[in-house]
Amino acid sequence: MSEDVIKAEGLTKIFNHNLVAVDHINFSVKQGEIFGFLGPNGAGKTTTINMLITVLKPTEGHAYILGKDIAKENMEVRNSIGVVPQEYTADEDLTGYENILLCADLYGIPREIAKRRAVELLELVELTAFKDKRVQTYSGGMRRRLELACGLINRPKLLFLDEPTLGLDVQTRTATWNYVRKLKKEYGMTLFMTTHYLEEADALCDRIAIIDHGKIIVTGTPEELKESLGGDIITLGIQKDVDITGLVKKIPHVKEVRKENGSYLIKSENGEVTAPLIIEALRKEGHVVTKLSLTKPTLNEVYLQYTGKSMRDAEESPEAVFAQRATMRRARK
Amino acid sequence: MSETNGRLNSRSKLHGLWALTNRELKKWYKAPVVFLLTLIQPIIWLGLLGNALNLGSLVSPDSFAIPAQVITQLQLSPSQVSGLQQLFGNLGSQILQSTFGTTSYISFMAVGMMAFTALFTTMFSGMSVVWDRRLGFLNKVLSTPVSRSVIILSKVLSATLRSMFQALIILIIAIPFGFQLGASFTPLNLLGVFAMLFLVCVGLSSMFIAINIRSSRIETPMAVMNLLNLPLTFASSAFFPIDKMPMWLQAVANVNPMSYTIDGIRQLLIFNTNYTQLAWDFAYVGIFAAVLTTIGIVLSWRYLNK
Numbered sequence: 018m019s020e021d022v023i024k025a026e027g028l029t030k031i032f033n034h035n036l037v038a039v040d041h042i043n044f045s046v047k048q049g050e051i052f053g054f055l056g057p058n059g060a061g062k063t064t065t066i067n068m069l070i071t072v073l074k075p076t077e078g079h080a081y082i083l084g085k086d087i088a089k090e091n092m093e094v095r096n097s098i099g100v101v102p103q104e105y106t107a108d109e110d111l112t113g114y115e116n117i118l119l120c121a122d123l124y125g126i127p128r129e130i131a132k133r134r135a136v137e138l139l140e141l142v143e144l145t146a147f148k149d150k151r152v153q154t155y156s157g158g159m160r161r162r163l164e165l166a167c168g169l170i171n172r173p174k175l176l177f178l179d180e181p182t183l184g185l186d187v188q189t190r191t192a193t194w195n196y197v198r199k200l201k202k203e204y205g206m207t208l209f210m211t212t213h214y215l216e217e218a219d220a221l222c223d224r225i226a227i228i229d230h231g232k233i234i235v236t237g238t239p240e241e242l243k244e245s246l247g248g249d250i251i252t253l254g255i256q257k258d259v260d261i262t263g264l265v266k267k268i269p270h271v272k273e274v275r276k277e278n279g280s281y282l283i284k285s286e287n288g289e290v291t292a293p294l295i296i297e298a299l300r301k302e303g304h305v306v307t308k309l310s311l312t313k314p315t316l317n318e319v320y321l322q323y324t325g326k327s328m329r330d331a332e333e334s335p336e337a338v339f340a341q342r343a344t345m346r347r348a349r350k
Numbered sequence: 351m352s353e354t355n356g357r358l359n360s361r362s363k364l365h366g367l368w369a370l371t372n373r374e375l376k377k378w379y380k381a382p383v384v385f386l387l388t389l390i391q392p393i394i395w396l397g398l399l400g401n402a403l404n405l406g407s408l409v410s411p412d413s414f415a416i417p418a419q420v421i422t423q424l425q426l427s428p429s430q431v432s433g434l435q436q437l438f439g440n441l442g443s444q445i446l447q448s449t450f451g452t453t454s455y456i457s458f459m460a461v462g463m464m465a466f467t468a469l470f471t472t473m474f475s476g477m478s479v480v481w482d483r484r485l486g487f488l489n490k491v492l493s494t495p496v497s498r499s500v501i502i503l504s505k506v507l508s509a510t511l512r513s514m515f516q517a518l519i520i521l522i523i524a525i526p527f528g529f530q531l532g533a534s535f536t537p538l539n540l541l542g543v544f545a546m547l548f549l550v551c552v553g554l555s556s557m558f559i560a561i562n563i564r565s566s567r568i569e570t571p572m573a574v575m576n577l578l579n580l581p582l583t584f585a586s587s588a589f590f591p592i593d594k595m596p597m598w599l600q601a602v603a604n605v606n607p608m609s610y611t612i613d614g615i616r617q618l619l620i621f622n623t624n625y626t627q628l629a630w631d632f633a634y635v636g637i638f639a640a641v642l643t644t645i646g647i648v649l650s651w652r653y654l655n656k
């Protein structure tokens with residue numbers, strides 16, 4: 018079998034014979050990768066995870082986890098994976114420690130080993146001090162960490178994280194990222210996570226698939242995806258009110274120029290190299306550059322490009338898209 | 351990872367059964383308020399209803415007085431009066447005996463309560479499936495190597511254990527309220543009582559779980575269960591003997607498994623045991639349990655494998 022930790026071939030889920038939640042998706046995840054599934058609400062992220070973790074049966078297609086068929090060898094699959102669900106599933110009436118032991122029992126881990134691991138895991142997620150408190154009294158961040166500990170009880174080779182930072186404050190989110198990085202680095206674990214926080218996907222994931230309406234629209238490293246947008250955005254202002262569009266367009270790497278609110282928005286590859294060339298060219302013609310800024314595209318732009326209006330309304334002009342992206346960027350500032 | 355493989359081989363098919371069952375039970379025995387309520391509830395029932403409806407006391411020699419008007423009209427001597435009073439009093443307990451099969455209505459009713467506690471406890475346990483689904487716990491368990499049947503069995507088992515314990519509590523509490531054991535009672539009969547309760551609880555909880563497992567909202571199964579509970583409760587011999595009911599109600603009561611459960615327990619605890627009747631009760635409840643358990647588990651299992 019292949020070395021892929023996850024391999025999905027035409028994986029499809031149709032609910033009630035008409036709702037296509039996941040539509041013939043193909044992707045693979047390599048050993049030791051953090052693979053991110055990025056998509057808006059209802060895109061089919063959780064449904065994909067539920068099929069991969071053998072909770073839902075695919076309507077069509079196949080998937081292999083560590084070479085095992087999720088449909089035929091589901092017991093083997095269940096043994097080798099860990100799951101941190103989107104919801105808080107820990108039993109509120111039990112303590113954190115009891116919850117971890119309950120998870121251990123579900124994997125049939127002998128009590129002695131389970132107790133040892135529970136102590137280690139509570140240490141890892143920094144819940145040792147609260148282990149005998151009922152989960153009811155835990156904060157959202159603590160509960161998320163407890164879910165993580167439960168998902169690790171069987172020492173999985175592959176961990177599924179469904180929206181691991183949903184609803185957490187910035188601090189707790191950063192802490193969660195650190196756990197995830199630690200799992201990858203120290204345990205060589207492969208991680209499959211879903212999120213709709215773009216900066217999270219950018220910061221954590223080695224590779225990303227953007228999913229919308231049940232279809233994978235694009236797959237690649239965050240860098241590849243950002244480059245696929247066709248470059249950086251240079252915003253430029255000049256003293257006199259004359260049109261320099263034609264002039265700028267002649268400069269190498271420049272792909273697109275637009276005038277908006279008295280400024281020029283220039284799309285270009287390698288913006289940091291192009292910007293000095295633009296200043297140089299303008300000065301030669303006697304123009305005075307009053308302001309200049311350079312914006313590297315973020316996953317935000319990528320996301321919008323692939324799932325946003327620009328994708329759905331294919332008719333829309335490139336200008337409108339450009340403007341929309343600029344607006345987005347301003348809104349963020 | 352050799353540890354993982356070792357585990358795989360040594361693990362039984364039923365692993366996780368006790369862990370999941372205990373999780374349910376812990377919610378009950380570890381919550382002092384819930385547990386206390388389980389104890390208080392039968393006291394209130396027996397104290398209020400049992401005494402209010404204690405028909406025996408209405409016609410006992412002490413409570414029954416022949417009106418003075420009658421005495422003067424018939425010119426009865428004091429000894430005749432007390433004789434008559436005695437006669438009517440005995441007549442009362444004879445009526446009780448012939449109606450309820452025992453002179454103690456509270457004993458009659460306590461057994462009915464044992465059966466209904468089983469009905470309601472299994473019903474509420476069935477509803478916990480809905481919560482497990484909504485909170486994502488069910489999905490989490492489904493992603494672990496616990497077998498699907500264990501997930502259902504743990505629900506059935508926890509509901510059954512809890513119901514049996516509550517029935518025992520009712521029995522113990524009923525004793526100071528005047529519960530009278532039948533003449534043929536031996537401690538061995540208790541085993542029979544719990545066997546009977548076990549059968550009916552397994553059947554009922556399988557049914558309630560199957561009703562609940564598909565639903566992610568509580569309203570639909572609630573409506574279905576209410577619809578079921580009404581005939582199960584009132585068209586049975588729990589509080590009133592079947593042969594004194596109107597014919598149409600008798601027809602329902604005669605197929606109601608609760609009637610057979612209750613009669614079986616009464617045969618064992620308070621009646622002069624009629625073994626043919628008892629065997630018939632066991633057979634009926636046994637078949638009911640087997641059919642419902644099979645249907646319930648097959649339906650739930652199919653759903654979980656969707």
Ligand SMILES: Nc1ncnc2c1ncn2[C@@H]1O[C@H](COP(=O)(O)OP(=O)(O)OP(=O)(O)O)[C@@H](O)[C@H]1O
Binds near residue numbers: 059063064065
């Ligand atoms: N059990 C189900 N029965 C019917 N439809 C379902 C079921 N589960 C999900 N769906 C539908 O499938 C689609 C995809 O849902 P899914 O939960 O996979 O989205 P998601 O990407 O995880 O969204 P979110 O970001 O909100 O978690 C949605 O339209 C949802 O309504």
Ligand SMILES: [Mg+2]
Binds near residue numbers: 064103179
């Ligand atoms: Mg989701």
